[in-house]
Every structure is written in structure tokens, then in C-alpha cells.
Amino acid sequence: MKIHEYQGKDLLQKFNVPVPAGGVAETPAQARQVAESLERGPFVVKAQIHAGGRGKGGGIKPAATPMEVEKAADQVIGMTLVTPQTGPEGRLVQKVLVEQAQVIVKEYYLGIVVDRGLGRPVIMMSSAGGMEIEEVAARTPELIIKEAVDPAVGLLPYQTRNLAFGVGLPAEHLRAASGFITNLFNLFVSLDCSLAEINPLVLTASGELLALDAKINLDDNALFRHHDLASLEDPEEMDPLEHEAKKHHLNYIRLNGNVGAMVNGAGLAMATMDLIKAAGAEPANFLDVGGGASAEMVANGFRIILSDSRVKGVLINIFGGILRCDRLAEGVIQAVKEVQVNVPVIIRLEGTNVDEGRRILDESGLTFTVAKDMQDAARKVAALVQ
Secondary structure (H helix, E strand, C coil): CECCHHHHHHHHHHCCCCCCCEEEECCHHHHHHHHHHCCCCCEEEEECCCCCCCCCCCCEEEECCHHHHHHHHHHHCCCEECCCCCCCCCEECCCEEEEECCCEEEEEEEEEEEECCCCEEEEEEECCCCCCHHHHHHHCHHHEEEEECCCCCCCCHHHHHHHHHHCCCCHHHHHHHHHHHHHHHHHHHHCCEEEEEEEEEEEECCCCEEECCCEEEECHHHHHHCHHHHCCCCHHHCCHHHHHHHHCCCEEEECCCCEEEEECCHHHHHHHHHHHHHCCCCECEEEECCCCCCHHHHHHHHHHHHCCCCCCEEEEEEEECCCCHHHHHHHHHHHHHHCCCCCCEEEEEEECCHHHHHHHHHCCCCCCEECCCHHHHHHHHHHHHC
16 A cells, blocks of 8 residues: 655654654645744755655655645645656656755665565665665666565664665764664554655664655555555545455456456456456456455446446456356346446356356346357457457
């Protein structure tokens, strides 16, 4: 689960990670009030969306006075901000973060992720702060210092020193840097994060280390342990269909193609998308209804697929194990009765109660195209959408 920068900084402060003074605002007048509440200027006004590259798109503006903050917020709030991470459609800005501007001596990168290969959290630090870490890794990988943390032992002091020394931090700031890294790691572990990224981490003219930006992603699978954090999710930043699917406990990701796919099992879903592409079409979504899906869940998944105006055909590919084929058939029929279907539907069924499932579909009075196998299903739907 992604959260906004201002929410991430609130969490950082709870773990004693220093951030610039500031506050969030939803209107230009509120932005001015935030600026007036701060001890001094100048200020910076930052668009709050779930995407990087905001500065390049005009979503970060400097301001010398509270009046200028109000004008800058008026320009940013309500704009559709397009960045390399939003896609051409952009994101509507509904909030801004107003902070005290900083006199920066040096920028660094600091991030923590889980390395799936090592099975451990890995802390990365670089002297090339302010740049995309992927760009640094591609062009100058030697600038990235890494420390893998053994979960059984925890983060050790020598590891934080290795990171700070490795990026060339002045000796007088090593103690502060060690505390900064340790506190960020404590946040990462305590809140079950999948990503904790500070880019840039800055050394200011007054000798402070500050998190000038904050990108915190929380592991959805661990939110049952953090009910207070679940409320940080912003539905306005989610794709509407993905948000609807989440409410029905469906694994749905919207893509850019024209073939809607409903499958039970993530591996089967990936294989189905590969076959759709191999047949010359493009998948419009990833949708795994899961092994234990009910007829209602199948109906909701089908309805969500058809809510995408780009979908010109639907491929249902089910291997009946826990999810029996007759239950799937009932769900599809229920959905078709609720939603007007004006695109072809291809169904491939195999597994538990497959004959019963096919009988239910045959006797429904509805029009479906039944495929003999996965490849046949992909070819049929690709031919129909083209």
C-alpha cells in the first residue's frame, strides 16, 4: 500500500527520523496558514500524489512568503500533474505539503527494501542523492553502498558506519547518520514496510540530516497487524476498478490491452496473459479470483472486467480445484444477468465438476464460446477482438 509523502513523514517523526517543519493543506488558504505557523521562510509547496518526478512536472514550487505560498498552492491544487511515473493521463492534485525550505550542502540517497534472493532487508545508500536510484544503478553502480541485515541478528552498528563512510559523509556527522539509518530501519521492520526510501536525505548548512522526501510503502498482507495504518490509504490515488476489486477481495491489476481475463491462480493468470499476447492480442487486466472464490466473487470479478471500456472480449480460464467449475458457471451467469454484456466471452474449463459446469452454461440460454484448451481459448478471443 502506497501512502503520501506527508503521511510518510508523520511516521518518520514517530520513529525519531528528522524531517523539515511543515504541514498539509487542501486549499490555498490552508497552505498560507501552514506557512504562517512555521517559524521562518522561505518555503516549498509540494504536490501530494503517489508518483515521483513531481518537480519535473511542475508540482514542486518555491515560495518566499506566506502570500507566495498561497499563490503557488493555487497553481498546484487542482492541476493534473504528469510525471514519468503517472503515465500520460497524469494525476489530479488534491493536497499540497508546505515545508520550510532548506539550505542544502549535500544530497544523499537512503533506501530499504527486501531482497527476495537473499531473503533479507537490504539498506542502500548513495552519494548521488536526488537522482532516480535505477538511473544511478545503471550508470554508476559503484556509487551504491549496500548492507544486508540478518533478521535473526538485526542491524549492527558497524553496518551503519559502513554506509555512512561509504558515501563520504564527514566524520563529525557519522553518529547522527548512524542514528538516522537505525531509526529508519526500525520503522521499516516495525511497520512491515516493503519500501522505505529517503531521496534526498540532505545535509543542511546548519549541520542537520533531514529527510527531504519520504516514500513509504506498506505490505498489504501485514495490515491486519496495523489497523491504524490501513486508514492511510487514499482511494483517490488508486485506479477505480482496482479499488473496487480490493473491496471484494479480488486480485486485480488494470493493464492497457483489450482482452479481459479472469483466472483462478496467479501462475495460471500469468500463463494466460502470455498466451493472449502470443495470439496477437493484449491483456486488459490481471485478475485472479483465487482458489476458494464464491459465485458472488466470480460475478463481481466479471462485472469489474466489463466496467473497463477498453475490453472488447473476455477470456475465462479456470482449472477447477478448490473453485469448482459448476460454481464458476453459476457466478458467470449471475454476472451476465446483472451486467449488460456486449462483448464475446470465451470460456475454458477443466477440473472438478467440469461436465456439470459446462451443462449449466449450455442450459443458461446465454451465448458463450467454449474452448477446448488454453491455446485454443487465446486464439479464439484474439481473433474476435481483432
